[in-house]
Amino acid sequence: MGILETLAEELGISYLTAQSTASLIEEGNTVAFISRYRKELTGGMDDEGIRAFDDKYSYLKSLEARKKEVSDLIMAQGNLTPELEAKIAAAMQIKEVDDLYLPFRPKKRTRATIAREKGLESLAEAIFSQELDEASLIALADSYLDIENGAASASEALDGACDIIAERISENADYRKSIRNITYRNSAIQTSLAKNAPSGSSEFSMYDGFSEPVMGMAGHRVLAINRGEKKKILKVSLTPPVEQIIDYLRGRIIKGNASDFLSRAINDSYKRLIMPSIENETRSALTKEAEEGAIKVFSKNLKSLLMAPPVKGKRILGFDPGYKNGCKLAAISEVGSVLGSGVIYLERKSAASELIDFIEKYEIDIVAIGNGTASRESEQLVSEAVKLLDRNVDYIIVNEAGASVYSASKTAAQEYADLDVLARGAISIAQRLKDPLAELVKIEPKSIGVGQYQHDVSQPDLEKALYSVVEDAVNTVGIDVNTASAALLSYVSGLTKPTAANINSYVRENGGISSREELKKVSGIGEKTFKQCAGFLRVPESENILDNTAVHPESYEAASSLLALYGLSLDDIQMAQRESELQNIDIEEAAMQLGVGEYTLHDIIEELKKPGRDPRDSLSYARFSRSLMEIDDLEPGMLLEGAVRNVTNFGAFVDIGVHTDGLVHISQLSDRYVSDPFSVVSVGDIVQVKVIGVDLERKRISLSMKSLP
Numbered sequence: 001m002g003i004l005e006t007l008a009e010e011l012g013i014s015y016l017t018a019q020s021t022a023s024l025i026e027e028g029n030t031v032a033f034i035s036r037y038r039k040e041l042t043g044g045m046d047d048e049g050i051r052a053f054d055d056k057y058s059y060l061k062s063l064e065a066r067k068k069e070v071s072d073l074i075m076a077q078g079n080l081t082p083e084l085e086a087k088i089a090a091a092m093q094i095k096e097v098d099d100l101y102l103p104f105r106p107k108k109r110t111r112a113t114i115a116r117e118k119g120l121e122s123l124a125e126a127i128f129s130q131e132l133d134e135a136s137l138i139a140l141a142d143s144y145l146d147i148e149n150g151a152a153s154a155s156e157a158l159d160g161a162c163d164i165i166a167e168r169i170s171e172n173a174d175y176r177k178s179i180r181n182i183t184y185r186n187s188a189i190q191t192s193l194a195k196n197a198p199s200g201s202s203e204f205s206m207y208d209g210f211s212e213p214v215m216g217m218a219g220h221r222v223l224a225i226n227r228g229e230k231k232k233i234l235k236v237s238l239t240p241p242v243e244q245i246i247d248y249l250r251g252r253i254i255k256g257n258a259s260d261f262l263s264r265a266i267n268d269s270y271k272r273l274i275m276p277s278i279e280n281e282t283r284s285a286l287t288k289e290a291e292e293g294a295i296k297v298f299s300k301n302l303k304s305l306l307m308a309p310p311v312k313g314k315r316i317l318g319f320d321p322g323y324k325n326g327c328k329l330a331a332i333s334e335v336g337s338v339l340g341s342g343v344i345y346l347e348r349k350s351a352a353s354e355l356i357d358f359i360e361k362y363e364i365d366i367v368a369i370g371n372g373t374a375s376r377e378s379e380q381l382v383s384e385a386v387k388l389l390d391r392n393v394d395y396i397i398v399n400e401a402g403a404s405v406y407s408a409s410k411t412a413a414q415e416y417a418d419l420d421v422l423a424r425g426a427i428s429i430a431q432r433l434k435d436p437l438a439e440l441v442k443i444e445p446k447s448i449g450v451g452q453y454q455h456d457v458s459q460p461d462l463e464k465a466l467y468s469v470v471e472d473a474v475n476t477v478g479i480d481v482n483t484a485s486a487a488l489l490s491y492v493s494g495l496t497k498p499t500a501a502n503i504n505s506y507v508r509e510n511g512g513i514s515s516r517e518e519l520k521k522v523s524g525i526g527e528k529t530f531k532q533c534a535g536f537l538r539v540p541e542s543e544n545i546l547d548n549t550a551v552h553p554e555s556y557e558a559a560s561s562l563l564a565l566y567g568l569s570l571d572d573i574q575m576a577q578r579e580s581e582l583q584n585i586d587i588e589e590a591a592m593q594l595g596v597g598e599y600t601l602h603d604i605i606e607e608l609k610k611p612g613r614d615p616r617d618s619l620s621y622a623r624f625s626r627s628l629m630e631i632d633d634l635e636p637g638m639l640l641e642g643a644v645r646n647v648t649n650f651g652a653f654v655d656i657g658v659h660t661d662g663l664v665h666i667s668q669l670s671d672r673y674v675s676d677p678f679s680v681v682s683v684g685d686i687v688q689v690k691v692i693g694v695d696l697e698r699k700r701i702s703l704s705m706k707s708l709p
Helices: 003-011 015-026 031-037 047-076 082-090 094-104 111-117 121-129 134-142 154-170 173-186 202-207 219-230 242-253 260-306 351-361 375-387 403-407 410-415 421-434 436-440 459-477 497-510 517-521 527-536 553-565 576-583 587-594 598-609
Strands: 188-193 210-213 234-239 316-320 327-332 338-344 366-370 394-398 639-648 651-655 662-665 686-695 700-704
Touching (some): 082 094, 188 202, 202 219, 260 639, 338 351, 366 421, 375 394
Antiparallel strands (some): 316 327, 651 662
16 A cells, blocks of 8 residues: 555545645645645645644655665565565554564674574574474584584583574564564553652652553653653663563464473563563653653643734733832833833832833733732732722733743844843733734743643654644734734744744835735745745735735635625625625535635635634633632632633643642543543633632642532
């Protein structure tokens, strides 16, 4: 079965869809472009579907390349039989191909190679054939003593022959595949605290005397155990079903009354050669599965955070709480420009009046308070201050994770060269309320604080996955080319950091871009790049309203023809009353008349209904209880409102305004059974919770959402 046939079968798509999707990828089209503008060719696969296809396609190409490489290497040795060639061709995983190559791979000097040098290969064959009894084998072994450089004794000759058999068994691809499966299905991970475990071992105390089957082991426990082992706090071992595996090997190898020599070789082969490598493979497979799960959780949380709704048309005060260095203030305008900055100190009696003066000076509409140290005290100050104002000023608690990382970054220094690091942090807090997506793309994704064991997983895999999440979010929302930062533009389909910087420079030097067509004047944006990026860049200032939609320039003619077909024009689509007319279009019939694909036509109609719309939801935020400031103020039974800050496979962490996030365990998320927390909550959700437990010593809060709205 070829690559495309395999893709079609495994992903449940047609061969033609697999073929056209693969062609689009080979042509260098981005995932965002393919999923948005080539739906007819992909069967409507979304971003995640295209990425899954691309990953599988890349793996299968690597598999085919490895098959050819191994076949060529074995052929060069003169050992490629038709049977072996067929096995290599039928292999579905690179590991299977490597197993088939194992007997032919150049080796270091082993016990088996030393035995072969002593001429003991034929003695090994005699033992393996199971045609001679033990007495005959011992007698035969005596004949090998006369060989030059041969064995010194019959016992040594038989030992060497057994080494040859043990290595041969260990290199059998079928045996290894079966043993790998048996080990994964029937082994357990056992852990204990190391004798001389370093300080800070308390978090691993639950893993002292711990045992759990490998199959079905929770990913977060796998990563926690790996971390404990890496810190030399935990001793970890895998306990395979040794007897079951040896019985399997005996059943495959022994034909009748085998000699003790053959039984000894089978035992030695498994315990000395197979078990250590399969144990490493099993631990690696378990870790890989756990890492994939953790990265998936992080990706979902990050997507929710990036797609949080922006605050438009408001002046925002970024309030970065602090004690020693004071609370940093930064005011930004409706379009995000910095109006002014300052510092107030919570302990001063004048703090409230200073804050009021700052709010009035810059005509602030909303105060964004970071949720770090002194957050609740800051909230109390802001609450008292806004009550004294003559106009309505709201305030919101904002997750400030990563703000300090950004404020000290090269990006922040370039954006706000005339401001100090402390002011930049307050600006970041304000900007992430104004537009979370535009601000958070400036921060290294793993610093945003919505992960699960993000520092314990493969960093290249994590970075690749998170880059994809940011890229998908940016291209889903669409970017205003005249206001976007270079950091944000660099995630747009087809653009690189240099071309993003070139767009920024062009906008500054020319006072803006007035149409999508003008993008072609930017250095580095040729026809190919324009095709990839144009549909994701918005130009609100353009005379052509389609330039402020997700309709691709290649479909402008189709959009105009569609409107003409129903007696409408581009000017009409800005009128709310025209939406109903677009709603009633027969897509199948119109697509036939216009010669356009139904997927494409559907997307055009959706854009024409509400040109320039933002796909993100409206803003909502948690209102914390004024009487609760610290974890000590909590009591079981309290009903509170909170904001979901993180979602993991075992539950959700909710900020209820006491500096420590509470955990709603998966068993407490709903009155119904929940297998996936993401089916109930997402990062940013505002939820009602009940306090069911408070552990002051370990600073842990247990919450429940059962029987609550």
